[in-house]
Amino acid sequence: MPTFAYTAIDVNSGREKKGAADGPSEAQVTTDLKALGLYPTSLKSTAGTDESTVKKTAQPKAKYMPKADRRQISLPGFGPNMAKTRMLFTRQLATLVKAGMPILRGLEVLSRQQKPGEFKTTITSIAETIRSGGSLSDGLAQHPRMFDRLYLNMVKAGEASGALDVVLQRLAEFLEKAHKIRGKVKSAMTYPLIIMTVAVSVVGALVVFVVPKFESIFATMLKGQPLPPLTQSVLSVSRFVQGNIGATVAIGFAIVIGLRFALRTSLGSRWWDRAQLILPVLGDLVLKGAVARFTRTLGTLLASGVQILQALQITRDTAGNVHVAEAVDRIHARVKSGESVARPLEESAVFPAMVASMVEVGEETGKLPDMLERIADTYDEEVDNAVAALTSILEPIMIVIMALMVGTVVIALFLPLVRIVQTLS
Incomplete structure (x- = not known):
């Protein structure tokens, strides 16, 4: 059975985890990982990889063993790097949504990793808007300093077409x-x-x-x-x-x-x-x-x-x-x-x-x-x-x-x- 090396987001801790998993196909491994609360952002077959490398990645006696190394999803706060902050936030959110994580859950994961500050407050506010029945664009519209018209209208178009990811x-x-x-x-x-x-x-x-x-x-x-x-x-x-x-x-x-x-x-x-x-x-x-x-x-x-x-x-x-x-x-x-x-x-x-x-x-x-x-x-x-x-x-x-x-x-x-x-x- 093929072995797949994966990078995934743990929905409980919000941390990035790496490991290896066995499965008949990428689709099946993705489904199994999601059942464990892991949303894969990268999934690659280890076929042709050196056997010792695979052994280092996957520990015995376990089907899914993430590496001990964990990295938080971290974003800088508001300030001179606001454009970079928005760019990194969008990339992280796009990755989570593409992996199948609901928008609200993705925002909660990103918010949980932030230090107290204006950016954390912004993400929390957007998540609260969605939790109250609004859409992502409704939440973004409340923060025009961070999300301009271009950003807002593209998200609206994605929501209307059903292709937000x-x-x-x-x-x-x-x-x-x-x-x-x-x-x-x-x-x-x-x-x-x-x-x-x-x-x-x-x-x-x-x-x-x-x-x-x-x-x-x-x-x-x-x-x-x-x-x-x-x-x-x-x-x-x-x-x-x-x-x-x-x-x-x-x-x-x-x-x-x-x-x-x-x-x-x-x-x-x-x-x-x-x-x-x-x-x-x-x-x-x-x-x-x-x-x-x-x-x-x-x-x-x-x-x-x-x-x-x-x-x-x-x-x-x-x-x-x-x-x-x-x-x-x-x-x-x-x-x-x-x-x-x-x-x-x-x-x-x-x-x-x-x-x-x-x-x-x-x-x-x-x-x-x-x-x-x-x-x-x-x-x-x-x-x-x-x-x-x-x-x-x-x-x-x-x-x-x-x-x-x-x-x-x-x-x-x-x-x-x-x-x-x-x-x-």
Whole structure:
């Protein structure tokens, strides 16, 4: 009789267990495991596996012997990682539902593993809504900060079609891919800022702490002889910073706070969103990320059973860029008047012509959701390649810039030293 290695959730403790079980088929082993209160999330035949490995997995004198190693289903709380929290929660819930566990039981299992906090309260609240006769979407709707319109409408579509397990799996994959692509774009834009911050900090330390000491040496050794122009410029900057260090720091903070405030205004956010799309090198990367997000969001919604007009509205609200959102809004208006998606997409100044062509093919073949997913995968790959290329280009450029900034200060201090050596000789 075949032996199957399994990973399962214990409905009593909520913990993940691993072990091995004998049975004529996967279906029979799954049924037997559920009878023991174990909902399998992974089930693989050990046929062809080394016999010693199987013996280590399954202890004798027992049909189902889980490993001693147990891992809790753990999720971080609310805060900066809210998107990651939602992603992990969705993946865990999708796994439990796919394994045959009822929604309410799955929520109870996930809730039981959480430390006291806002996320645990949220899951408990959703479970209570279902216990009172509501649906999963009813519970999610009470927490719009955590579960946005895209999430809510996909769950509603899954409930209406009777394929909630499939929709949750699709939603989990969507959130994981969106999180991955967002992280790559963010890291590509953050890297130059980190390098420049380090460079400015190093130069600032030299100007404030090192240059003044050399100024006194120059005054003593050169005895009034004129300094090189570069040295005079660096010394002037050093005197200004030292004499106005409080004002300099205050101005720096004021600029940072002012920019943060300005970018939160309607005009400021529009300007920044536009700037991101037209920035040299980075603009192309941001645009590809926006196209991947648009096509994946729309494709996932359509594949889940959401109607096209509603899907476009949700995609607009989750675009993440004002100019992309406005382009989607214009597409929505044209589709509402009876046009296809491809025509207004082609006339848009935001989306590449290739996207419109592929969407047109998808509409003609009746496979628009699949085509949108393919477009998203293509642009995800392009973002990966662009990030790798950008990092390889920016790294030497940033190092050269930092070397020039530090080197300028060092050379400015070295030139008078040469004159001092010549005088002494």
